[in-house]
Amino acid sequence: MSKDFAKSKGWENGGKAVQGLKNEFNAANATSICPWGEEGVYALLPNSETHIFVKTIQITAIDTLGAGDCFIGAAIWALNEGIEIKKVLEFSVFVAGKKCSQKGLSNLKNLSEAKKIIERN
Known part of the structure; x- marks a missing residue:
């Protein structure tokens, strides 16, 4: 669920949001x-x-437009692949963070660094 939806329900942080949704x-x-x-x-x-909580990666934000879509797309792909939830979150946070660190979407097609997150133990 989105942060905006969670806040509209009165859930002031992500932990309360996931519990509130359930x-x-x-x-x-x-x-x-x-x-x-x-x-x-x-x-x-x-x-x-x-x-389960995963911190964002440290970046200098340049363009956040589309970051949520990148997060959702990465999470759906990883969940569909049967990847363990903690790695799903780490992967999705990384993809969204990479998106925020650049203007536009054109360089996101090379995500070899993100794939390493999934492959590590």
């Missing part, structure tokens, strides 16, 4: 993910009360 929408069997901008991303696995 409670309010009876989504105990779902994985909840909420990117929280420059802070990082929060997730809550099915039937769990323990949040």
Whole structure:
């Protein structure tokens, strides 16, 4: 879910957002993910009360337009590949961060650094 949606529900941080989503929408069997901008991303696995948190990468932000779309696309791809959730979040945060560190999208096609996140133990 988006940070804006979470805030509209009164959830003031990503941890409360993923928990609130599970409670309010009876989504105990779902994985909840909420990117929280420059802070990082929060997730809550099915039937769990323990949040997973991944910090954003350190960058100089140049152009944030499209970063959320890049995060979502990376997360959907990684989840579809059956990748473990912590690596999904690390990968998605990296892709979104790389997007923010450049103008436009044209250089995102070379994500060999991002693939290393998935391949490491």
